Amino acid sequence: MCTDFAGNQSGFTMIEMIVGVLVSAILLTAIYKTHDYLQTSSLQQVEINRLQQNQRGVVAIMEREFRMIAADRDMTSQFGVTDVRRYDITDPVTTATPLNTADGSPILRFTADLDNNGLLGPNETITYLLYNRDGDPSDGFDLARSIVNPGNGLVGQRDLLAEGIDSIGFAYAFDRDRDGLIDRTPAPDNNIIWGVDTNNDGLLDADTANINLGYTVRPEFIRSVRIWILGRTQRPDPAYVDRNVYTLGNRTFDPPDGDHFRRWLVDQTIHLRNL
Numbered sequence: 001m002c003t004d005f006a007g008n009q010s011g012f013t014m015i016e017m018i019v020g021v022l023v024s025a026i027l028l029t030a031i032y033k034t035h036d037y038l039q040t041s042s043l044q045q046v047e048i049n050r051l052q053q054n055q056r057g058v059v060a061i062m063e064r065e066f067r068m069i070a071a072d073r074d075m076t077s078q079f080g081v082t083d084v085r086r087y088d089i090t091d092p093v094t095t096a097t098p099l100n101t102a103d104g105s106p107i108l109r110f111t112a113d114l115d116n117n118g119l120l121g122p123n124e125t126i127t128y129l130l131y132n133r134d135g136d137p138s139d140g141f142d143l144a145r146s147i148v149n150p151g152n153g154l155v156g157q158r159d160l161l162a163e164g165i166d167s168i169g170f171a172y173a174f175d176r177d178r179d180g181l182i183d184r185t186p187a188p189d190n191n192i193i194w195g196v197d198t199n200n201d202g203l204l205d206a207d208t209a210n211i212n213l214g215y216t217v218r219p220e221f222i223r224s225v226r227i228w229i230l231g232r233t234q235r236p237d238p239a240y241v242d243r244n245v246y247t248l249g250n251r252t253f254d255p256p257d258g259d260h261f262r263r264w265l266v267d268q269t270i271h272l273r274n275l
Contacts, residue, residue: 043235044237044240044262050233051231055264061161063270066110068113069081069112079111080222081108081219081222081225082111083109083127084170085197086098086100086200087104087105088103088105089141090131091131091133092133092158100200105168106249108129111124123147127145127146128145128146128168129158130142130167130168133163140164142164143229144158145159162231163234165229166230167246167248168227168228168229168248169228169249169251170196170228171207171208171225172195172226173192182223194207194226194249196208196210203216203217203218203219204216204219206250208250226268227267227269230246230248230264231264231266232264236261241258242260242261242263248265
């Protein structure tokens with residue numbers, strides 16, 4: 001309280017001070033919440049950008065290598081897609097084997113003449129697959145490129161390409177009658193038939209809607225590959241719940257109830273120009 005020259009008293013009452021403190025507290029709380037929201041949004045955007053960038057990089061690697069499938073200067077016909085089955089998801093040191101259950105994960109194995117010598121070498125059988133690098137499936141799986149010798153087991157070094165992958169899918173366009181044209185559905189639809197192997201015998205027998213083709217297609221008739229990769233952010237977003245159901249080829253992925261991870265699904269078609 002103070003006194004002016006006229007003798008009048010002026011100052012703040014207790015109520016005015018309390019109101020001022022409350023208004024200041026409300027403003028500071030609003031500023032903090034806004035800052036926290038912007039910071040959280042920024043971090044989530046960084047996560048999403050990192051996820052998308054990583055998956056674009058993986059697709060670029062796969063596309064470059066897939067285009068080498070059957071690059072065979074001597075036309076020996078020993079290079080091409082060799083395995084389209086589903087395998088179990090294992091840790092890095094455990095052999096993965098064909099698994100004809102809902103838990104099986106599709107792989108893509110092929111041979112390519114990478115050294116351009118006309119012969120199939122020990123490092124020219126390549127497999128893309130999911131594996132569990134840290135033994136904890138709750139944080140997603142990992143996409144790897146593996147160089148293996150021909151055979152059923154998936155062994156050998158697994159080079160990490162991407163982390164936090166929930167699921168992958170493959171489907172294949174083919175030229176069954178070898179007329180140089182991709183097989184399509186009858187007119188008027190005339191759509192490309194994307195084949196999958198539903199009974200894990202290594203032969204395409206249905207389309208991505210799981211409708212039986214009425215025939216089987218061997219891997220050597222494959223001419224194009226369609227790839228789906230479903231990745232998720234490393235950190236959950238508490239303000240977001242993923243209620244989407246994702247379709248990857250002939251299978252779906254349904255996130256667990258209350259899942260707060262943001263996801264991004266890549267769908268890429270690669271034409272095998274050497275086949």
